[in-house]
Every structure is written in structure tokens, then in C-alpha cells.
Amino acid sequence: MFDSLSDRLGGVFDRLRGRGALTEADVRGAMREVRVALLEADVALPVAREFVDKVTEQAVGQNVLRSVTPGQQVVKIVNDALVEMLGSDNVGLDIDVTPPAVIMLVGLQGSGKTTTTAKLAKLLKGRERKKVMMASLDVNRPAAQEQLAVLGTQTEVATLPIVAGQQPVDIARRALQAAKLQGFDVLMLDTAGRLHVDQALMDEMKAVADIATPNEILLVVDALTGQDAVNVAKNFSEQVPLTGVILTRMDGDARGGAALSMRAVTGKPIKFAGMGEKLDAIEPFHPGRVAGRILG
Numbered sequence: 001m002f003d004s005l006s007d008r009l010g011g012v013f014d015r016l017r018g019r020g021a022l023t024e025a026d027v028r029g030a031m032r033e034v035r036v037a038l039l040e041a042d043v044a045l046p047v048a049r050e051f052v053d054k055v056t057e058q059a060v061g062q063n064v065l066r067s068v069t070p071g072q073q074v075v076k077i078v079n080d081a082l083v084e085m086l087g088s089d090n091v092g093l094d095i096d097v098t099p100p101a102v103i104m105l106v107g108l109q110g111s112g113k114t115t116t117t118a119k120l121a122k123l124l125k126g127r128e129r130k131k132v133m134m135a136s137l138d139v140n141r142p143a144a145q146e147q148l149a150v151l152g153t154q155t156e157v158a159t160l161p162i163v164a165g166q167q168p169v170d171i172a173r174r175a176l177q178a179a180k181l182q183g184f185d186v187l188m189l190d191t192a193g194r195l196h197v198d199q200a201l202m203d204e205m206k207a208v209a210d211i212a213t214p215n216e217i218l219l220v221v222d223a224l225t226g227q228d229a230v231n232v233a234k235n236f237s238e239q240v241p242l243t244g245v246i247l248t249r250m251d252g253d254a255r256g257g258a259a260l261s262m263r264a265v266t267g268k269p270i271k272f273a274g275m276g277e278k279l280d281a282i283e284p285f286h287p288g289r290v291a292g293r294i295l296g
């Protein structure tokens with residue numbers, strides 16, 4: 001994860017740390033390299049610019065350059081700025097409500113939505129001992145509902161029985177009723193995706209959200225699509241009240257641009273990261289830990 005960015009930054013910082021004294025020009029030179037590294041990692045241009053300006057200002061403006069270990073101080077400033085860019089703290093799920101808490105997952109087709117629904121259900125059931133039910137509202141993609149049922153069997157999480165021909169809003173209504181009657185703590189709604197953000201998708205999501213009044217609306221996006229993922233998130237967040245983002249395929253993401261720009265561009269926290277195809281390959285997103293991995 002983030003290997004190429006990590007290598008690039010590692011080189012810049014090794015050079016900084018290796019020198020006893022630093023001039024303002026050294027810092028500015030290093031920050032130019034950081035800026036290029038961020039852009040090559042596919043970080044949004046304004047985000048990279050703001051990051052570098054802020055770090056430069058702090059590094060040359062304080063007593064950093066006169067300290068005994070200026071290189072280390074600069075790296076610490078970069079680390080702190082990275083953590084902030086990634087969202088500061090982990091933001092958990094807001095599901096301690098009168099049951100059932102409703103978590104709605106939205107996103108484009110192929111982003112990993114159905115897999116993530118099952119991963120999250122498994123996590124909540126295992127780690128938090130929640131009684132979880134999943135329901136697929138995806139009537140567009142053939143066999144999407146069956147896919148979730150199979151994942152339910154694999155994870156031993158209940159799924160709402162499939163009723164052929166039922167439309168998403170009606171499925172949501174039925175799921176809510178079943179979850180209430182059967183005493184589930186959490187109801188997870190896997191909604192239909194589309195190839196692109198389109199009006200029909202947004203209308204459907206809004207109608208489902210009106211019925212289900214979710215406690216969490218989580219957007220699932222593919223980290224490998226970089227700035228596209230950020231643009232999709234921006235688009236969705238303008239139309240539905242997203243409470244957070246789940247970035248999938250972080251396991252294969254050498255660049256990191258989506259993770260690094262998401263918070264700054266959309267204002268939405270990344271709550272979880274998908275780390276593989278297996279059903280336990282999901283982790284809460286901790287900005288501090290991720291920054292630590294990037295800076296080695």
C-alpha cells in the first residue's frame with residue numbers, strides 16, 4: 001500500500017535527515033520534491049499545493065532550522081500534516097441508536113459494494129457482537145441479490161429473503177420491518193450501482209434513504225481509480241448526505257491519491273479501508289497509522 005509514494009518521500013527525507021544543518025533553500029527544494037511526489041501519487045493539485053505551502057511555512061517559520069535535528073523536525077511536520085490531510089482521527093460508525101441501526105452502502109458498479117457489505121456485517125457481528133441483517137436492493141445487476149445471499153451464508157449473517165420482482169423502495173420497507181420484528185441491531189442495505197453517476201441512480205438512492213432513514217450512508221469507492229474516486233465522492237456527497245467513505249482495493253494501491261485527497265476535497269471521513277478479496281480484509285481507517293506507513 002502506497003509503496004511508490006513511500007519510496008519517493010523516503011528518498012527526500014533521508015537526504016534531509018542526513019544533513020546536520022538545513023537552510024531555507026534546502027527545505028524549499030525538498031518541498032518541491034514532495035509536491036511532485038504527491039502529484040505523481042495522483043493527489044488533487046489544490047490539495048498537494050496547500051499541503052506543501054503549509055509544511056513549508058511551518059518548517060521555515062519556526063525555530064526548526066536552528067534546532068539540533070532540523071531534518072527530523074521537518075519530517076515530523078510532514079507527518080503531522082499528512083495525518084491531518086488523511087482526516088486526523090478514525091471516525092467510527094454512528095450505530096449506537098435504538099435498533100435497528102441502518103447502514104446504507106452506495107456506489108458505482110464494481111466498486112466492491114456487495115463484498116464490503118458482507119465484510120462490514122461480518123466485522124460488526126464478530127467484533128461488536130451485533131445481530132446483523134443484510135438486504136440487497138440491487139435489482140439492476142442480474143444475480144446481485146443472490147450474490148449477497150451467498151456471502152450471507154459464508155459469513156453466517158442473515159439476509160432478507162429474496163422476493164422476485166420487488167423494487168428497491170419496497171425491499172427497503174420490507175427489510176426495515178423484518179429487522180424490527182426480528183430484533184436485529186443493524187440492518188445493512190446494499191444498493192444498486194451504475195456504471196456512471198446518473199440521475200436514475202441518485203433518485204433511487206434518495207427514495208430509499210427517505211424510507212430507511214439510515215444512520216450511516218457510506219459511499220464505497222475503488223482506491224485504484226485515484227482522482228476519479230474523489231470526483232465520484234464529490235458528486236455523491238452533493239446529492240445524498242453521505243456520512244463517510246469506504247475505500248476498497250487499498251491492498252493494491254501503490255499511489256494513494258484517493259486516500260490522500262478524499263477528506264480535503266469532499267469533507268467526508270474515510271471510515272474503512274478494503275484490504276483484499278477475503279471477507280475479513282477490511283480495517284477501520286486510522287489516519288495516524290496510514291501516515292506512518294507512508295513515511296515508513
Ligand code: GDP
Pocket residue numbers: 107108109110111112113114115116193247248249250251252273274275276277281
Ligand atoms: P459491486 O459491484 O460494487 O457490488 O462489487 P463487488 O462487491 O461484486 O466486487 C467486485 C470485485 O472486487 C470482487 O471480485 C471483489 O472480490 C473485489 N474486491 C472488493 N473489495 C476489494 C478489496 O478491498 N481488495 C481487493 N483486492 N478486491 C476487492
